Amino acid sequence: PDLFQAPDYYNIDELLNDEHRLVRDAAREWVKREVSPIIEEYAQKAEFPKQIINGLAEIGAFGPYIPAEYGGAGLDQISYGLIMQEIERGDSGVRSTASVQSSLVMYPIWKYGNEAQRQKFLPKLASGEWMGSFGLTEPDHGSNPAGMTTNFKDMGDHYLLNGAKMWISNAPFCQVAVVWAKSEEGRIHGLIVERGMEGFTTPETHNKWSLRASSTGELIFDNVKVPKENLLPNKSGLGAPLGCLDSARYGIAWGAIGAAMDCYDTALRYSKERMQFGKPIGQFQLQQKKLAEMITEITKAQLLAWRLGVMRENGTATSAQISMAKRNNVDMAITIARDARQMLGGMGITGEYSIMRHSMNLESVITYEGTHDIHLLITGLDITGLSAFK
Ligand code: TGC
Ligand code: FAD
Numbered sequence: 177p178d179l180f181q182a183p184d185y186y187n188i189d190e191l192l193n194d195e196h197r198l199v200r201d202a203a204r205e206w207v208k209r210e211v212s213p214i215i216e217e218y219a220q221k222a223e224f225p226k227q228i229i230n231g232l233a234e235i236g237a238f239g240p241y242i243p244a245e246y247g248g249a250g251l252d253q254i255s256y257g258l259i260m261q262e263i264e265r266g267d268s269g270v271r272s273t274a275s276v277q278s279s280l281v282m283y284p285i286w287k288y289g290n291e292a293q294r295q296k297f298l299p300k301l302a303s304g305e306w307m308g309s310f311g312l313t314e315p316d317h318g319s320n321p322a323g324m325t326t327n328f329k330d331m332g333d334h335y336l337l338n339g340a341k342m343w344i345s346n347a348p349f350c351q352v353a354v355v356w357a358k359s360e361e362g363r364i365h366g367l368i369v370e371r372g373m374e375g376f377t378t379p380e381t382h383n384k385w386s387l388r389a390s391s392t393g394e395l396i397f398d399n400v401k402v403p404k405e406n407l408l409p410n411k412s413g414l415g416a417p418l419g420c421l422d423s424a425r426y427g428i429a430w431g432a433i434g435a436a437m438d439c440y441d442t443a444l445r446y447s448k449e450r451m452q453f454g455k456p457i458g459q460f461q462l463q464q465k466k467l468a469e470m471i472t473e474i475t476k477a478q479l480l481a482w483r484l485g486v487m488r489e490n491g492t493a494t495s496a497q498i499s500m501a502k503r504n505n506v507d508m509a510i511t512i513a514r515d516a517r518q519m520l521g522g523m524g525i526t527g528e529y530s531i532m533r534h535s536m537n538l539e540s541v542i543t544y545e546g547t548h549d550i551h552l553l554i555t556g557l558d559i560t561g562l563s564a565f566k
Pocket of ligand 2: 260310311312313315316317318319320341342344345387392449453540543544545547548549550553564566
């Protein structure tokens with residue numbers, strides 16, 4: 177059984193309203209019931225558990241903050257964050273699937289799409305009937321998406337799309353892909369590419385040691401005819417995909433707390449049960465130091481995420497503030513995962529416990545949605561006004 181007990185050292189529950197707690201508890205119960213019992217097996221066999229798609233939709237994980245008129249859950253930013261926290265407590269790969277669907281596929285269609293596109297795509301994405309992917313990264317352009325070479329030409333009655341995207345979450349089974357490509361004038365636009373369009377393929381990426389329960393692949397466009405009505409009309413330029421990343425990175429700042437909580441809770445319980453030298457290992461100062469630092473860092477990360485959520489909700493959070501939270505909280509989680517794994521000794525490397533899986537997953541989380549170093553440079557730019565990228 178999943179014995180997880182969420183730490184709340186500073187009584188952060190008091191900062192939440194009834195709806196937040198309700199949404200959080202429903203997600204927590206669902207993860208215990210539907211994710212924890214199966215996720216290790218799926219990670220071991222490197223497969224996304226498709227049977228959880230309906231459940232993800234039911235707990236509001238697909239478009240938590242998208243208005244109900246489009247099938248979204250119509251929740252606020254704190255509820256969105258709490259759902260991500262609970263899902264990532266189960267597995268970062270499952271949270272990735274939800275992040276991509278919500279913030280990288282539904283968000284751009286909602287914000288940059290027209291009414292017909294919203295009506296056509298959002299309800300089916302919210303229910304999980306259709307799954308989406310987001311193609312920004314290319315084989316030769318990761319941290320610097322402005323250099324992308326994927327492009328489309330205006331052929332009169334349609335666009336002709338060519339190029340390739342790499343490292344795309346959900347790609348192998350997506351029904352729709354929001355793809356960022358350059359026009360003949362070199363301006364970046366978002367196009368909705370649908371499975372079945374001729375010349376569009378999505379080969380899976382194999383042999384990952386991280387995020388194994390999430391399906392990753394390529395998006396390849398070989399003279400794909402994209403109907404003109406599939407171009408997102410209301411925003412273009414690099415700021416369009418980066419705006420989606422703001423929303424996803426905010427969710428990751430919360431999600432990482434979930435992974436860290438699970439590692440801490442597991443290590444704490446183990447430290448009280450595991451006897452060495454005639455004592456529980458939790459009685460040794462070196463192990464207490466690890467646990468005490470973990471709960472301190474989790475508490476700081478919770479406060480950062482909560483405050484950022486309040487600022488997101490009232491529309492004042494800056495992209496640089498989001499970068500700080502994503503970077504800090506993922507780094508916090510990966511450090512805790514590593515220390516927690518050591519506390520379990522040999523047992524820590526097995527699939528009997530979730531820690532090694534979290535630890536490996538977080539290697540992707542610290543890389544995608546902007547690497548650890550890129551986010552540091554975004555903070556550097558924000559405080560000095562000097563860009564290290566240009
Ligand atoms: P720069 O000149 O700074 O900006 C270009 C334009 O964009 C605007 N902008 C933003 N707008 C909205 N939100 C943001 N966060 C923004 N950041 C910048 C900016 O104002 C400007 O607008 P305008 O109107 O003046 O043109 O761009 P740059 O080329 O110098 O690049 C900056 C840099 C390096 C920070 C950016 O390229 C970056 O963030 N790189 C990291 C790439 C990245 O995060 N890729 C993620 C791919 S998706 C993914 O990983 C999904 S994982 C899936 C999962 O969760 O499972
Ligand atoms: P690079 O950009 O080549 O970076 C290599 C190293 O160089 C990094 O350490 C980086 O920090 C450093 N570096 C780069 N530029 C600088 C600089 N200016 N100064 C200092 N250091 C620098 N992308 C999508 O579009 N959609 C997805 O759904 C998606 N899902 C993903 C899922 C997984 C499992 C993974 C691993 C990645 C995913 N990505 C996705 C891609 C991800 O966003 C990129 O991997 C990431 O942005 C880094 O790009 P890169 O791998 O090309 O590394």
